[in-house]
Amino acid sequence: MSKTLIRGAKVLGGEPQDVLIDGTVVEAVGTNLSAEGAEVVEADGRVLLPGLVDLHTHLREPGREDSETVLTGTRAAASGGYTNVFAMANTFPVADTAGVVEQVWRLGQESGYCDVQPIGAVTVGLEGAKLAELGAMHESAAGVTVFSDDGKCVHDAVIMRRALEYVKAFNGVVAQHAQEPRLTEGAQMNEGVVSAELGLGGWPAVAEESVIARDVLLAEHVGSRVHICHLSTAGSVEIVRWAKSRGIDVTAEVTPHHLLLTDELVRSYNPVYKVNPPLRTERDVMALREALADGTIDIVATDHAPHPHEDKDCEWAAAAMGMVGLETALSVVQETMVDTGLLDWAGVADRMSFKPAKIGQATGHGRPVSAGEPANLTLVDAAYRGQVDPAGFASRSRNTPYEGRELPGRVTHTWLRGKATLVDGKLT
Template sequence: MSIRIIGAQLPDGTSADLFVENGRFVAESPTGAQSIDAAGLLALPGLVDLHTHLREPGFEQSETVLTGSRAAAIGGFTAVFAMANTLPVQDTASVVEQVRSLGERHGYVTVRPIGAVTAGLAGEQLSEIGAMAQSRAQVRVFSDDGHCVHDALLMRRALEYVTTFGGVVAQHAQDPRLTLGAQMNEGALSNELGLAGWPAVAEESIIARDVLLAQHVGARLHVCHVSTAGSVDVIRWAKARGVDVTAEVTPHHLLLTEELARSYDSRFKVNPPLRRDEDVLALREALADGTIDIVATDHAPHPVEAKECAWDEAANGMVGLESALSVVHASVVQGGLLDWSDIARVLSSKPAEIGRLAGYDAAFSAGSPANLTLYDPTASRTFARSDLRGKGVNSPYLGRELPGRVITTIHDGYLTVSDGELVDADTVSRSGGARG
């Protein structure tokens, strides 16, 4: 497929024509190229999500690689990293190779599996880290997300192991003893509502331990879904000491607060929980000053029956792929904390770098893979179920006014989203791109 993109606004504020041929950006317009009028549209490098739950294999009633990748594409993503809490768990070479193959057969986006740190996510012994790293899936990110690697010795061994091939351990920082039965952020509001609290220190203490372990063994550490001001302080301190630590924040932790728990609407139940106004402000500032490196969705689809029930019985999690760019736009761009060059960094080039995924930069250099999102920053919409393309409808933004809209997504040179709608899977398949 050859594509000519006319008059796109680049993240640095300039405008340019961009050309795609044979899956890569090229310097000159190809003969017979399909033209896209990008006047008024912002060209961003394809978005990369370092924290997605695709649920397959094992939980296909919640999501599949196909449905999750459709949700990703409509949100402007061209690559996602699939978390390990599947069934069977992604803790062996055979399972991660299966997930990568599912992405290649069915994905509208590049799918890279994340390997479990411990066997079965049980926190008792290390998984087949080396075998997963050496497999065809070439796993470089390892996480027990949903479960904290609580044993300090196991965490140390995992950090030591991944240094041998340039990998990273992505920690779900939650002391399980401090969060037994937790339902929401611990504080005055949890007491008022009669819900068991999830204290900030349960996150902050694990991060503090892990940055010291990472420094001790000279390893890379990534902190998942940072949610408190105290965690920001710990990470900022660690970076000042030269620890090789990166961190992510979710869109929902940049915009939403614990006050939403007053509704007892379980769409707002998530782990880690929504926090205080002060935490949201600290997270936004940390993203702006580089203490927090990236935005990651923690896209967590669930069947309707797992969310439309009493708060204390509901599953944790929110879907976020379709809304992520608009929520980041609302929370940090409209407030003037980040510009579009920053957004290209925190939603594309930096997560790709952490995950060791090549070819993502805002320069759209000739020869680099053609992964691109065209976004209309002047649009607005009331977010609705019709905006969702995955199986999960547990979005916290339904009925909320959000800015912007993804108009076009190009993955490895093929249109996956055109004029704001998914390209038919059969059409894309005949072109050799995503397959449905």
């Protein structure tokens, strides 16, 4: 069994320590460690975190391999410091049966760069009319515990209630894309001053907030778990905060782009800024940051949404919604949360590893950096600062809103169960 000695790393941003990996596990954490024959990585004060976990990734396979594959998506994940990702169900065919989720799971096993946990669809074909095979997907080799129609809202209250009741039997969770469809017909961006000036159809905050309010009440009534995908408004924060104060079992995520970017960028009409839910106002951004800091929002999830060039390099109205995010997420979180003093690195580990792993029941991930734990780790050069160049992305797609933007931090190493998947910023 191979050994790796990481020397002088700031574990969760603390004082420099040495970390010894033996095979697939962490053997020891301390000072002045040594191991004969071990490969030595000089951390030089870089930050060592548990491997990141993304509860919201689009890997596109099967069906849209022109955008991404499980292999290219997991390579992008490893480049961004992730060791486990949850793959959304809006593939072609939809991941609404045991057969499809097992296919995605096996492709993840074969990739070797990152563990992949499929998310099962809530309804057949994402059509919102009939529950999918939730039990069969859970009992499959993939062991699905998270279900979502992401990309579409489970808008029927009866269907949502039934889904919450069904997953309660095995402590599963329904992850809701909160978007009332009747309120967002023809929506192109956030409804507000900018949309009025540009003449673009507005996506009102109430379309998100009303669904969240309904679903936390349903979760309370049923006694089940509900997770809110890509929460984006100040009003949504207040609803989740109220629900948690009542003891409702609700968790919520925020994307990196909703922590940094605002609807003012849409004035450029550059479709790279077109996303669902849309970029909101500066007030919303500040509320989201504060909520992530105080724990009202539980986790950061990328909503990595790759698209081929032709689907984004077109007029605004025809462009697909979505942004890639796996390879820039940690940098954006450092920019918005760490460098602003809202979170320390231990807080980043909590929001980007510990809690998402707990919500998704990701065995072996989101564990402390301590002896006996799986060696799923990421090393970050927090002092680095440089421009984002999508030409160097491992993802098959390049639809990033950060091209040419200077961001802090760079993942230099990632280990999956002790095996290096990224070394000195290069995939192995």
